[in-house]
Amino acid sequence: MNKLIDQHGEAQFGMFEQGVKHINYMDFNLRNAMGNSQGSFAKKLKFNQFQFISFTCEQLIVGIAIVDLKIASNCFVYVYHPSSGEFEEFSFTNLFAMSTYIDTKPNSGKAHFHKGANSVTISAGSGLRKVTVCLKAGLKIHAVIDESINYNPLAVCARAGFTGFHFTQKAAALPCSGTIEWRDNCINLEQVKALASVDWSAGFMRRETFWNWGSLACTLADGRRLGLNLAAGVVETGFTENALWLDGTLIKIDMVDFKFKRYADKHDSTKWQLRSNDGIIKLTFEPVGKRQDKTNLLIIASNFTQHFGRFYGQITLENEVITLNGEWGLTEDHYAKW
Template identity: 55%
Template sequence: MAARDQLINAQGQPTYGIFPEGVRELNYLDFDLRSPLDRKRSQLAKRFGFNQFQFVSFICDELIVGLAIVDLKLVSNAFLYLYDPENGDFEEFSFLQPLAAGTHIEPRPADGTAEFRKGANEFVIRASTTPGVRRVMVNLSKGVHIDATIDESTSYQPLAICTRAGYQGWVFTQKSAARVCNGSVRWKDREFDLQALNALAAVDWTGGFMRRETFWNWGSLSCQLRDGRRLGFNLAAGVNETGFSENALWLDDKLIKIDMVDFQFDRYHPDHAWAMRSADGIINVHFEPSGRRQDKTNALFIASNFSQYFGRYHGEIRLPDETIVLEGAWGLAEDHYARW
């Protein structure tokens, strides 16, 4: 089955559901955007109403990296954080651009480019289907450099879905985890070889006409089991779950869908453990934070209360033919409120 060429059909409506082969282009300007009282919105309103972001992580026992490019039209943001689990070193960088200056994200999840530039600081994420790779390049004036590629070849099975968002909106997201990667990260006069460290990558590509005010909880795992298999998951609650959900796990390259997930945690005690359990009984894990990247923004029409944690997962993943026990695998969790 070939990937769907465009998300918006001839009637100006998105196709909702799960796309096993993905979607080539989010032709969002063809969307028949209307107000809640059915008044047609202009092309300008569509351009400014469409939000996009791309998040990538690289995880291994020796290094955790999280980075993102976010385009909210009125403002754009890029951030990067790095954490060394062995000695506890942590450093983060964040950049804002008014009116998304120096920022461009092409609306093609599998072969588009996302770019953010501010002064001497540059973030580029470039995907290509031939060959199937996603290249991540970061160069910061403070001396941090990343040049890495993520394997998205013939065995690539991302979770690509489109769901309703509020009365008139929709969101498309494409997620993957536990992907093979290679390349280097230079940080604090050290160079990390991602392939030699058996690092694994996760990708979140999201775009749409999102709810004006929303929140989500999120969990991400990318690890290698003792028998050599790669295990990853993407878990979420509060967003992208209108008729469908973005919950899935990957065992090596096999995608396994997961039911709704309940997150239990204490927002006001960030060092306390989280519990994550799925309604189908597959996921029964807890997450122990080791640290977090936090950002609170309140700027006129836009607000954000963002906490992304890095830490260890323990518990069980119960599949029909086996139970996989997690014993301190590194991963991420997030609590996020947004008004945009």
């Protein structure tokens, strides 16, 4: 589909097998809760965008995000080394989203964030998504994610609150190449068999929202690539963003319940239980480390915890049962006001 907003100013809701080329949000008939029309300035101010990319393998977990909330923008990058437990994170904020840009074309646009000597750029086109990170502290990433062969992203648009919409496009377990230079080491992504996952989201989202999320990208014993994207709490007004990918083939999953102790003490289990209504997903997630951030600027706020750890359990498909036995992945517990 070429454009998400139709000629009447309405968002088209549902799943889009061929994706959406342009999120033409300025054509949206945005109104407040009382039905009064909102002008161009309000549209630009209230339109939120973010991209998150991860690289996952047994040797390394990397997370990269650019978030544009117009009032402010944020960028973070973290690197975790599972065998040693080494972890390093970098986070930057620009008021009024200065030096921040995210295009409105999920598969052919560009996103960038700059602050001082720190820069993160994500660009997509011709079946490739390129990621470049250059930080003053010395971390450098030059990676290419291959979206040219058997690429089947999950593209969904759902209602958000009384007047808005939330569009998201996700794909997991994508082939990637390139290098990561970190702490005097140069890691070749192909050599360590890393896989990438991509989250591209935008819309007039709920003013106050939350979500739980789970992501996995691994290579099975038989060589197939397995990716998971599971979520609850944000895109659930008629549609969900739950899916798995097996060698690029998309399999839709019903609603997923996340059970975990948000405020666990030393006597509580920190394990997460993930179950889907259709019986496909029956997984346990054991956190090993986390990236956490609490920001309260009154107008906007975020209480964000992203865990990295191991998945165990079964994925029951029509013709087979896939057993996970400690594959690395991510979960997230996130409150946002924007």
